[in-house]
Amino acid sequence: MHQIIILTGWISFVFLTVLAIGFVITHLLEREWRAFFRTIFVFGLLLTIFGMVLTFNFVSRELVLGSLIFIQLIAIFLIIRYQNPAAIRITEHQYKIDERAAIFHRFYRLKPGDEEFDKFYREQPDKKEIDESIRKLPPLGSPGGKSYFNLTSTFQTATFGVIEQLTKKLEWEPKSVEGKPVAGSAAEFSARLKGYARFLGADLIGITKLNPAYVYSHIGRSEGEWGAPIQLEHSNAIAIAVKMDYEMIKHAPDSAVTTESSIKYFEAAKIAMILARYINLLGYEARAHVDGNYRVLCVPIAADAGLGELGRLGLLITPEFGPRIRLSVVTTNLPLLHEKPTSFGVQHFCAICKKCATNCPSNSIASMDKKNVNGVEKWQTEQESCYRFWRIQGSDCSVCINVCPYSNPNTLMHNLIRWLVRRNNFARRIVFWGDQFFYGKRRRSKYLLPDWHRRS
Ligand code: SF4
Numbered sequence: 001m002h003q004i005i006i007l008t009g010w011i012s013f014v015f016l017t018v019l020a021i022g023f024v025i026t027h028l029l030e031r032e033w034r035a036f037f038r039t040i041f042v043f044g045l046l047l048t049i050f051g052m053v054l055t056f057n058f059v060s061r062e063l064v065l066g067s068l069i070f071i072q073l074i075a076i077f078l079i080i081r082y083q084n085p086a087a088i089r090i091t092e093h094q095y096k097i098d099e100r101a102a103i104f105h106r107f108y109r110l111k112p113g114d115e116e117f118d119k120f121y122r123e124q125p126d127k128k129e130i131d132e133s134i135r136k137l138p139p140l141g142s143p144g145g146k147s148y149f150n151l152t153s154t155f156q157t158a159t160f161g162v163i164e165q166l167t168k169k170l171e172w173e174p175k176s177v178e179g180k181p182v183a184g185s186a187a188e189f190s191a192r193l194k195g196y197a198r199f200l201g202a203d204l205i206g207i208t209k210l211n212p213a214y215v216y217s218h219i220g221r222s223e224g225e226w227g228a229p230i231q232l233e234h235s236n237a238i239a240i241a242v243k244m245d246y247e248m249i250k251h252a253p254d255s256a257v258t259t260e261s262s263i264k265y266f267e268a269a270k271i272a273m274i275l276a277r278y279i280n281l282l283g284y285e286a287r288a289h290v291d292g293n294y295r296v297l298c299v300p301i302a303a304d305a306g307l308g309e310l311g312r313l314g315l316l317i318t319p320e321f322g323p324r325i326r327l328s329v330v331t332t333n334l335p336l337l338h339e340k341p342t343s344f345g346v347q348h349f350c351a352i353c354k355k356c357a358t359n360c361p362s363n364s365i366a367s368m369d370k371k372n373v374n375g376v377e378k379w380q381t382e383q384e385s386c387y388r389f390w391r392i393q394g395s396d397c398s399v400c401i402n403v404c405p406y407s408n409p410n411t412l413m414h415n416l417i418r419w420l421v422r423r424n425n426f427a428r429r430i431v432f433w434g435d436q437f438f439y440g441k442r443r444r445s446k447y448l449l450p451d452w453h454r455r456s
């Protein structure tokens with residue numbers, strides 16, 4: 001018995017040492033100095049106590065060692081036992097949303113003096129005051145924004161301009177090169193689309209049945225007659241995600257985040273457009289939905305396609321990259337296999353975390369409980385105050401993405417934490433406590449921008 005306790009004690013000691021080394025190296029590489037020093041302190045203390053009990057022979061040594069091992073085993077059991085996580089709840093019928101309700105439509109399509117502009121504010125007078133105050137602020141990418149710098153902001157304007165030019169027309173007719181739709185099984189079409197998407201640079205891809213409630217009811221910002229009803233009878237949707245670079249997002253709310261998001265919108269659009277045209281040439285209807293030209297809501301479609309869960313910050317949180325992604329969608333009537341929605345603890349973790357809400361510079365993220373919004377229980381974000389901050393800052397902010405614990409890089413130790421977060425409510429509380437203790441309530445950039453993105 002004595003030998004078994006000593007041996008188990010040494011195994012525990014080695015296990016803790018390996019964990020400590022893993023976290024220390026991770027924090028060192030990520031230049032997270034607060035986490036680095038706190039890890040050394042906490043694990044150093046634990047290992048010193050364990051080591052002293054193992055090496056010094058004192059009365060009741062076995063009792064102390066046995067108790068330490070017992071506590072460790074209980075803690076491991078409590079942390080890794082699996083409980084089904086709560087999923088997002090759809091409680092009522094969901095209605096289609098008018099694209100004219102989306103904030104970008106008001107600033108990228110409505111022009112003062114136009115008939116559409118006057119009609120919109122006649123019908124929605126409550127939006128007039130806030131929109132007028134936002135219109136007085138410098139447009140994104142223009143002089144006057146806090147993070148404006150001519151040699152970098154111009155690059156972002158260029159990228160969004162190219163996206164706008166390339167995505168003006170997305171309604172293409174099916175035209176099979178064989179004169180009739182190419183025959184194939186849903187399994188084969190799905191496998192090929194996923195393969196091509198990854199070949200084109202997609203980091204995540206999922207397929208779902210298209211919920212008609214996620215098709216906009218009327219045209220707002222996107223191509224076509226303003227206010228015309230949208231007819232989109234496609235049965236399936238393919239959701240594509242491209243990850244954003246962790247180091248660039250660390251600079252939020254500096255305009256480096258806009259450089260990153262603009263180019264990832266471009267990548268996501270490229271993949272969706274090529275896939276849509278590929279499907280057209282197989283003889284089936286398909287339409288890409290990309291930055292500035294959507295007929296559908298990407299986030300709930302991506303959630304249905306199993307890419308992730310809606311988080312408190314109003315974005316999709318993926319298991320692999322958290323909210324650090326950009327999305328595009330292809331809708332089609334090509335037969336395809338569907339994925340199932342996933343839940344991996346986001347609803348519970350967001351309920352206790354609130355880090356995005358605490359750090360949001362415009363208080364746009366709800367720190368209270370969920371509300372019922374169009375049949376879904378979720379946290380509601382304020383799009384006007386968020387966009388107003390973008391215009392003041394001259395970037396697309398992304399502070400909420402940066403501070404989200406799910407946004408951590410996809411490394412061995414962070415993936416171990418991701419795995420724990422999936423297990424149960426107790427594990428999520430421990431991880432949340434650990435995140436606050438090691439990283440703190442706020443996170444600041446520890447990275448230098450690349451030479452080509454610096455101000456001087
Ligand atoms: S920061 Fe916290 S509360 Fe906000 S989305 Fe991320 S996990 Fe949820």
Ligand code: SF4
Pocket residue numbers: 359360361362363364365381385386387389390396397398399400401
């Ligand atoms: S982008 Fe910035 S302003 Fe908007 S919700 Fe996130 S943190 Fe708040």
